[in-house]
Amino acid sequence: MRHRGYGECAKVLAATPKEAPGAGERLLIRTLERYGVRLRFTVAGVCGALGVVSAGSAGAAPAATCLLLPALLACGLCLRSQRRPVPLVPRWVLDAAFVMLVGLSQPLLGDGADPTVEAIISIAVITFQHEWATRPAVGLALAGLGAAASALGDVLSSPGHGPEAAPLVAMLVEVSLSRAAHVIVRSRGRPVRRVQGRVPP
Numbered sequence: 001m002r003h004r005g006y007g008e009c010a011k012v013l014a015a016t017p018k019e020a021p022g023a024g025e026r027l028l029i030r031t032l033e034r035y036g037v038r039l040r041f042t043v044a045g046v047c048g049a050l051g052v053v054s055a056g057s058a059g060a061a062p063a064a065t066c067l068l069l070p071a072l073l074a075c076g077l078c079l080r081s082q083r084r085p086v087p088l089v090p091r092w093v094l095d096a097a098f099v100m101l102v103g104l105s106q107p108l109l110g111d112g113a114d115p116t117v118e119a120i121i122s123i124a125v126i127t128f129q130h131e132w133a134t135r136p137a138v139g140l141a142l143a144g145l146g147a148a149a150s151a152l153g154d155v156l157s158s159p160g161h162g163p164e165a166a167p168l169v170a171m172l173v174e175v176s177l178s179r180a181a182h183v184i185v186r187s188r189g190r191p192v193r194r195v196q197g198r199v200p201p
Contacts (some may be wrong), residue, residue: 010134011065020029021083029130029134032130032131033082033130033131034082034158036126036127036128036130036131037075037079039123040098040120040123040124041075041076041079042122043119043120044071044075044098044123044124047116047117047119047120048068048072048102048105048120049111050170051064051068051070051105051113051116051117052065052068052109053062054109054112054116055108055109060108060109060110064108067101068101068102068105071098071101071105074094074095074101075096075098076097078091078095078131087140088135092142093139094146095124095128096142098124099125099145099146099149100145101126102120102121102124102149102153103117103146103149103150103151104153105117105122105154106153106154106157107156113157114153114157114164116156116166118167118171121146121147121149121150121171122167122174123173124142125143125147125171125174126174126175128146129143130178130182133182133186136179140175141177143171144174146171147168147171150163150167150168151168154167159201
């Protein structure tokens, strides 16, 4: 059986129409989505518990819990939706509620809560890019909402001062790198899959 050379393989790739994600891409998307939600749930649980403990000295622990517990519950429902899928709009609402509730909890957690809230929201906006990989506009919108929630938390925790620019810039860089890494990994795998599917041994 005749082997095709590099030139013929290139023609095959050039003639291949845009196609739906293959089995490998779908597995990658599902894996990143599954572990992204778990990572966000873990970070939110650990950092949220530490924040509530630190807020206890100021007497704001009950109020902070009233915001962080629903946020953790929203994240838990997203985790559950991986086994029992829910419509996209309710899931987007859950993700949006998560970052907004975390941002609003910042003034209740007391002094030194900024790194805790920033860590939770930063992980969230990064994982959103993988969980909504097939709908990048939704992931970017959630990242923007997360940045707005972080800025709102800064303003509420320090009245009279504007939001800090450094965490917002860092968040923008993290989101850009996360999205770019995902796109590069997926694009690198497509030519190999096309050649394997069209070039005989």
